[in-house]
Amino acid sequence: MAKCGSAKDAVVIGTDGLDALIKLLAKDGYDVIGPRVESGAVVLEPVDGVDDLPAGWADEQDGGHYRLTKIDSPAIFEHVVGPHTWKRYLSPPAQTILRARKRGKGFSVEEVVDAPKYALLGVRACDLKAISLQDRVFDNGDFVDKGYFARRNKAFVIAVNCTRAAGTCFCVSMNSGPEASCGFDLGLTEILTKTKHVFLLAAGSERGRKAIAELKKKKQVKAAAAADRAAAAKAVDAAAKSMKRKMRKDAARLLAANREHPRWEEVATRCLSCANCTMVCPTCFCSTVEDVTDLKGKTAERVRRWDSCFTHDFSYIHGGTVRRLRSSRYRHWITHKLSTWHDQFQTQGCVGCGRCITWCPVGIDITEEVRELGKRRT
Amino acid sequence: MARRKPKLAVWKFSSCDGCQLSLLGCEDELLAVVGEVEIAYFLEATRARVKGPYDVSLVEGSVTTPEEVERIQQVRRQSGLLVTIGACATAGGIQALKNVKDVNQFIDAVYAHPEYIETLETSTPIQDHVPVDFELRGCPISKEQLLEVLNATLNGRAPNVPKYSQCIECKRTGTVCVMVSQGQPCLGPVTQAGCGNVCPACERGCFGCFGPKETPNMASLSRRMAELGMERREIKHFYRLFTANADAFREESKGHE
Ligand code: SF4
Ligand code: SF4
Ligand code: SF4
Ligand code: SF4
Numbered sequence: 001m002a003k004c005g006s007a008k009d010a011v012v013i014g015t016d017g018l019d020a021l022i023k024l025l026a027k028d029g030y031d032v033i034g035p036r037v038e039s040g041a042v043v044l045e046p047v048d049g050v051d052d053l054p055a056g057w058a059d060e061q062d063g064g065h066y067r068l069t070k071i072d073s074p075a076i077f078e079h080v081v082g083p084h085t086w087k088r089y090l091s092p093p094a095q096t097i098l099r100a101r102k103r104g105k106g107f108s109v110e111e112v113v114d115a116p117k118y119a120l121l122g123v124r125a126c127d128l129k130a131i132s133l134q135d136r137v138f139d140n141g142d143f144v145d146k147g148y149f150a151r152r153n154k155a156f157v158i159a160v161n162c163t164r165a166a167g168t169c170f171c172v173s174m175n176s177g178p179e180a181s182c183g184f185d186l187g188l189t190e191i192l193t194k195t196k197h198v199f200l201l202a203a204g205s206e207r208g209r210k211a212i213a214e215l216k217k218k219k220q221v222k223a224a225a226a227a228d229r230a231a232a233a234k235a236v237d238a239a240a241k242s243m244k245r246k247m248r249k250d251a252a253r254l255l256a257a258n259r260e261h262p263r264w265e266e267v268a269t270r271c272l273s274c275a276n277c278t279m280v281c282p283t284c285f286c287s288t289v290e291d292v293t294d295l296k297g298k299t300a301e302r303v304r305r306w307d308s309c310f311t312h313d314f315s316y317i318h319g320g321t322v323r324r325l326r327s328s329r330y331r332h333w334i335t336h337k338l339s340t341w342h343d344q345f346q347t348q349g350c351v352g353c354g355r356c357i358t359w360c361p362v363g364i365d366i367t368e369e370v371r372e373l374g375k376r377r378t
Numbered sequence: 379m380a381r382r383k384p385k386l387a388v389w390k391f392s393s394c395d396g397c398q399l400s401l402l403g404c405e406d407e408l409l410a411v412v413g414e415v416e417i418a419y420f421l422e423a424t425r426a427r428v429k430g431p432y433d434v435s436l437v438e439g440s441v442t443t444p445e446e447v448e449r450i451q452q453v454r455r456q457s458g459l460l461v462t463i464g465a466c467a468t469a470g471g472i473q474a475l476k477n478v479k480d481v482n483q484f485i486d487a488v489y490a491h492p493e494y495i496e497t498l499e500t501s502t503p504i505q506d507h508v509p510v511d512f513e514l515r516g517c518p519i520s521k522e523q524l525l526e527v528l529n530a531t532l533n534g535r536a537p538n539v540p541k542y543s544q545c546i547e548c549k550r551t552g553t554v555c556v557m558v559s560q561g562q563p564c565l566g567p568v569t570q571a572g573c574g575n576v577c578p579a580c581e582r583g584c585f586g587c588f589g590p591k592e593t594p595n596m597a598s599l600s601r602r603m604a605e606l607g608m609e610r611r612e613i614k615h616f617y618r619l620f621t622a623n624a625d626a627f628r629e630e631s632k633g634h635e
Contacts, residue, residue: 039554039581064602066559083554093550272595274567275542279549290538292526295410297533306550311542312592326595361545361557361567362602
């Protein structure tokens with residue numbers, strides 16, 4: 001796995017260099033996935049070159065609200081995180097995991113692992129942290145999700161440091177951004193001044209160093225000046241300082257102490273139990289399996305699909321559903337995310353990306369719910 | 379060991395035939411289906427009629443006439459598994475819009491000889507009249523779900539037909555939410571998934587063809603629609619579409635009279 005990068009040996013590339021990098025990775029057999037504009041949002045889809053990236057677009061985000069606006073700037077990474085997450089590629093929404101064939105009186109079973117070679121371009125600090133949390137979930141010491149790690153270990157990760165935060169970001173209070181310091185092959189910071197538009201590029205792994213060497217051969221690389229490093233650091237710092245939302249530090253304790261609280265009934269009047277929050281969350285990992293057969297019953301497949309603790313069926317056990325009420329579903333979700341996750345995985349379950357706030361149709365805000373729980377009851 | 383081919387019947391009540399046609403629309407899979415079941419009664423496909431009882435009955439349409447009240451009892455008596463298909467059979471259909479008005483006024487306005495019309499005051503779903511074993515929602519139903527129910531029945535397993543929200547389908551598909559990114563009204567958060575993400579994928583809000591999801595929060599969605607600029611009257615009409623008579627939609631609509 002990638003090691004931490006160092007700004008000390010960082011170099012500088014231009015937009016042509018970024019284009020060359022995308023093409024280099026494609027030539028190496030990677031499916032390059034990156035940000036691009038589709039249906040009024042920045043989504044994560046295949047990209048062929050720098051022209052596919054969302055230059056001159058910025059996102060406006062708030063609870064239940066997302067708008068993409070054209071800005072008078074050539075900046076490529078002025079947007080931050082959108083409705084898609086990298087789990088779409090590392091732990092896809094639908095994957096066939098088993099195939100069975102009828103043989104005489106019994107049947108034969110074969111495991112299926114589908115692992116394309118992805119290059120993930122534009123991974124923000126919060127998402128990088130989320131990937132490391134999913135690494136922890138999908139290998140708990142006893143069981144390993146083979147498909148996940150087959151894709152994960154092949155993946156080439158290009159992180160991007162945020163130089164702007166969206167209205168719903170709160171990574172600073174979760175210690176997971178806006179600077180990506182670890183866990184990438186290459187790290188990028190966009191530098192845009194009156195006179196130049198370049199990217200500070202740091203290697204975080206051997207694979208990353210090799211890629212920079214290749215770019216050097218193509219004469220796409222310049223040495224980074226102290227001024228470049230300073231400009232990059234300043235831009236990232238400004239993003240951190242501009243962050244409006246934050247999570248209370250004692251969230252885990254508050255949730256553990258407030259299983260009974262009038263706020264649960266209140267949030268249930270707003271929550272639609274639509275599951276959008278869990279689907280867009282980069283750390284939510286729950287899935288269900290469906291067995292499908294052919295009409296003749298000769299072959300069967302087991303398909304694993306994203307699932308959510310907000311559905312009625314999720315907590316179905318023999319005899320009925322445990323979490324029938326919306327209040328108990330919301331309480332379960334937020335308590336797991338911010339409190340019991342620590343007991344289960346010895347780490348945090350939320351990275352502060354803010355997606356659950358933006359993409360909740362009614363704008364329920366995880367930071368506000370915790371704040372309300374902390375208020376003295378009247 | 380060869381299985382005995384189950385006898386399949388397809389019945390029509392008050393409806394447009396669109397759902398039955400979904401079975402014919404299975405094209406590629408149709409021959410495989412015909413290979414596994416005996417189509418014993420299906421007027422849209424064949425004039426041949428095999429006598430009952432039938433192992434599986436697909437029932438399309440709602441009950442809107444006195445004759446249909448009788449006939450659904452006969453169908454139930456002759457059927458092993460009774461599966462209702464479509465918004466008419468499961469919720470009363472678009473014709474249930476008459477339930478909230480005086481039906482005689484419609485009859486007078488539409489027909490030259492109202493005296494020939496024999497109709498009930500309401501359009502009601504099949505489950506209001508007889509026990510139903512499984513329901514397939516939609517206007518029209520999804521051909522994939524229909525095949526899944528037939529397939530599951532043939533193989534003695536539970537069908538994979540979820541009751542959760544349309545939003546889950548959007549997110550798995552990767553469709554950008556039109557409510558959050560464009561401020562469009564959308565019934566998806568209270569509507570059962572299954573259509574294959576038809577409308578949001580075309581950047582249109584969901585029209586609720588599949589009826590209410592499990593535990594829908596109607597009041598919250600209505601409040602959000604009002605925040606997005608919908609008038610009370612518009613909210614009333616918002617829920618009066620293809621599944622207007624489904625309990626949750628009907629009651630929420632009434633609340634905005
Ligand atoms: S939460 Fe932090 S790292 Fe994530 S997009 Fe926002 S600013 Fe960037
Ligand atoms: S809970 Fe919300 S803010 Fe936290 S990681 Fe998930 S989507 Fe992001
Ligand atoms: S918190 Fe928001 S996104 Fe999550 S289930 Fe409730 S309404 Fe849906
Ligand atoms: S477009 Fe509609 S159905 Fe899709 S996620 Fe948004 S609210 Fe839900």
